[in-house]
Amino acid sequence: MTQRVSTAQLTAILQDARARTRELVNGLDDAQLMGPKLGTVNPLRWEVAHVAHFYEFFILRQLYGHDSVLGPLADELYDSIAVAHDTRWDLPLLSMPETLGYMQNVLDKLCDHLARTSEDGLASEQDSFIFQFGAFHEDMHTEAFTWGRQTLAYPTPVFALAADVSAERRAGPWPGYVEVPGGSFQLGANPDAPFLFDNEKYAHTVVLAPFQIARAPVTNGEFAAFVEDGGYKEHRFWPADVWAEMQANGTAHPGYWVGDGAGWGLRQFDRVIALPDHAPVSHVTWHEANAYCKWAGLRLPTEAEWEVAALGEVDGAGRLAATKRRYPWGDTPPDPARANLDGRALGCIDVAALPDGDSAFGCRQMLGNVWEWTADTFAPFPGFKADAYKEYSEMLFGSTKVLRGGAWITRSRMMHGTYRNYFEPERWNVFSGFRTCKPQ
Numbered sequence: 001m002t003q004r005v006s007t008a009q010l011t012a013i014l015q016d017a018r019a020r021t022r023e024l025v026n027g028l029d030d031a032q033l034m035g036p037k038l039g040t041v042n043p044l045r046w047e048v049a050h051v052a053h054f055y056e057f058f059i060l061r062q063l064y065g066h067d068s069v070l071g072p073l074a075d076e077l078y079d080s081i082a083v084a085h086d087t088r089w090d091l092p093l094l095s096m097p098e099t100l101g102y103m104q105n106v107l108d109k110l111c112d113h114l115a116r117t118s119e120d121g122l123a124s125e126q127d128s129f130i131f132q133f134g135a136f137h138e139d140m141h142t143e144a145f146t147w148g149r150q151t152l153a154y155p156t157p158v159f160a161l162a163a164d165v166s167a168e169r170r171a172g173p174w175p176g177y178v179e180v181p182g183g184s185f186q187l188g189a190n191p192d193a194p195f196l197f198d199n200e201k202y203a204h205t206v207v208l209a210p211f212q213i214a215r216a217p218v219t220n221g222e223f224a225a226f227v228e229d230g231g232y233k234e235h236r237f238w239p240a241d242v243w244a245e246m247q248a249n250g251t252a253h254p255g256y257w258v259g260d261g262a263g264w265g266l267r268q269f270d271r272v273i274a275l276p277d278h279a280p281v282s283h284v285t286w287h288e289a290n291a292y293c294k295w296a297g298l299r300l301p302t303e304a305e306w307e308v309a310a311l312g313e314v315d316g317a318g319r320l321a322a323t324k325r326r327y328p329w330g331d332t333p334p335d336p337a338r339a340n341l342d343g344r345a346l347g348c349i350d351v352a353a354l355p356d357g358d359s360a361f362g363c364r365q366m367l368g369n370v371w372e373w374t375a376d377t378f379a380p381f382p383g384f385k386a387d388a389y390k391e392y393s394e395m396l397f398g399s400t401k402v403l404r405g406g407a408w409i410t411r412s413r414m415m416h417g418t419y420r421n422y423f424e425p426e427r428w429n430v431f432s433g434f435r436t437c438k439p440q
Contacts, residue, residue, distance in 0.1 A: 002129040003194045004122040007114040010131045013413060017138040018107055020343075020411075021048055024145040024157050025096075032154060033096055037089050040429050041148040045096055046078070046088045051141050052103040053078035055134045058388060060109055063130065069105050070094075081391055110134075130388065132195055137389075139411040143431075146343070146409045149269060150256075150283075151429045156269040156346060163336065165345040171353035173278045174216035177438060178361045180309055182210040183320035187304050188381050189418040193326070199393040200418045204382050206304045208320075212438040213301055213309045216351035216364050217372060218292065221277035223284070224264060226292045227253050237291035242426070254284050255428050268347055279348040280370040280433040286401045286425035289373045289434040298436040300375040303402045303420075305437060310359050310366040310405070311417040327417050328359035328366045334412040339368035341412040348408055363435075368410070370433035371403040371421055378402050378422040396422050407431035 025033065025044060033045040042050075053074050060066035068074045075082060077091050094102060114123060114131070123131065149157060186203035189196045232252045235243045245251075257275065258265035264275040293299050301309070310328045313321040325331060329338050338357035340349050348369050358364050366372075378393075378400040386394050400422040406415040409431060423430055 001191065002125050002132075002196075004125055005128040005132065006121050007118045007123050008121070010123055010128070010135075011111050011114050013132065013135045014107060014110055017135045017142065017411075018103065019160070020142045021051065021103075021138060021145070022100075023159055024142055024149065026158070028154065030096070032152070034089060035148070035152050037086065038151070039085065040427070041151050042085070042144070043089050043093075044145060044148065045093055045099060046091070047141060047145065047148075049094060049099045049102060050078045050080055051138045052099075052106045054080075054137055055110060056106045059130055059134055060106065060113075062388075063126070064113065066109065069102060129195070133387075133389070136411075136414040139414050142411070143407070143409050147430055153267065153270045156271075157343075159343045159346065161342050161344045162346055163344045165340075165349055168340070168345065168349035168353035169276065169279070171278070171350035173219060173221070173350070174352040174364055176215050177212040178215055178309070178363060180208075180211050180213060180305070180312070180361050181314065181318065181320045182208050184322075185304065185308050185312060185320060186322075186324060187307055189416075193416070193418070197392070197419070198385065198387040199378075199380065199420050201381060201384065208304055208308060209440060211301075211305055211440060213305060213361075213363060214435040214437070215362055217280035217370055217433045217435045218289075219278050219351055220264075220266070220275050220281050223254070223281040223292060224275065224277075226295050227257075229295070231291060231295045234295070237294045238287060242287045254281065254288065256283050276348070276350070278350040278352065280351055280365075282348055282370050282407075282431055282433050283428050284373075284432060284434070285428045286373045286423075286432075288428070289432075290375075292434075293436055296436065297439065299439055300373060300434060301437045303374045303376040303404065306366075306372065306374050306404050307418065309361055309363050313360045325360070325417065328363065329357050334367060334415060339406070339412065339415075340365070340408045341368040341406060341410055341415060343409045345408050366405050367415060367417065368406050368412075369408055370405075371407045371410075371431055372405045373432060373434040374402045374404060376402045378420070393422075399424065401425045403432060 034043045184205055184207050187206045188203040189200040190203050256267045258272050265272040266275045311324045313323050315321040334341055359366055379397055403421040
């Protein structure tokens with residue numbers, strides 16, 4: 001059951017999500033707003049209108065009987081399920097001024113609905129869920145807009161929330177492993193959580209053996225040792241099909257690394273910086289993470305191990321407790337002292353930063369900084385039932401790998417410890433890294 005949320009808070013979330021969208025399209029010219037036809041990004045001009053269409057379709061039309069602002073054109077152009085990815089560059093899209101007008105029209109109708117439908121200041125349970133889901137959907141797309149800008153080497157975006165994190169970029173490494181006791185654990189979200197996505201439902205018992213998990217994600221410096229030791233040249237670390245593709249493409253290092261013979265650089269948006277040794281390696285595939293683990297004699301954590309290390313607690317006897325936290329540090333929502341989220345850092349920070357965000361076991365940065373690959377294939381929990389947006393999870397079960405924890409660009413309002421992300425194991429342009437476990 002979704003907790004009822006004030007209409008003022010929902011309105012503020014909608015407006016803030018839209019402000020971030022505008023920040024990510026500001027300053028781009030017409031050519032950049034379309035971009036080249038690639039399989040891992042959308043044309044921005046299409047994608048921002050799709051966000052408005054999502055609100056319009058699932059809230060204004062499906063729930064409240066509004067007519068489409070655009071008429072039949074809306075579904076023909078901006079329905080992400082019906083409109084094939086490769087065709088999105090060739091459609092008669094709205095111009096950018098028309099797109100922004102469409103977005104504002106839909107937003108105005110959403111806010112007007114919230115202003116008219118509450119007598120006690122709280123939205124209904126239905127509205128509390130679907131309006132948050134809509135805003136979180138836009139948040140997911142603003143993360144995609146950001147990795148799109150990175151993929152296409154567009155300028156670094158300008159965010160109102162950006163802050164000086166120079167000290168966090170000098171925090172250094174955080175090596176070592178922590179011991180996590182085995183026992184029973186409730187994997188997934190409890191029904192009384194304030195907000196849940198369908199793939200988190202519901203907590204169910206899993207039994208784990210004791211394990212050791214890294215205190216921090218693998219860093220660029222640690223991953224560089226794998227690269228320099230020839231890890232990309234050893235076929236035994238890679239599946240045969242992945243190895244064949246790597247040979248065909250000449251892949252020898254992570255996608256945004258730049259070698260100049262004197263050391264590694266890292267392309268961030270439209271500029272190259274010196275590789276930050278103690279920041280987590282990012283933009284790596286599941287296969288790259290797994291290959292590193294094989295080289296190092298380590299392994300990826302299972303999804304259950306990751307969640308135990310992030311949210312589990314110990315009892316007075318040092319055993320795995322029956323309780324769990326909503327966030328690694330407790331039940332207080334994320335803030336900048338605990339997690340690198342919301343785009344405030346405009347990139348990753350060192351893995352030793354933000355000790356206030358440690359889990360009960362001493363794992364750092366399990367929320368924010370970089371998404372973390374787990375060993376598991378994305379699958380439904382027992383009793384899974386899709387929510388209103390049926391394509392959100394069901395279409396990706398069995399074909400993607402689970403990532404946990406959020407990245408520096410992920411919005412804190414949608415992030416919690418049981419949140420499950422998922423991408424194809426070959427996907428690398430998202431903000432993906434990993435931490436390791438010792439062999440059992």
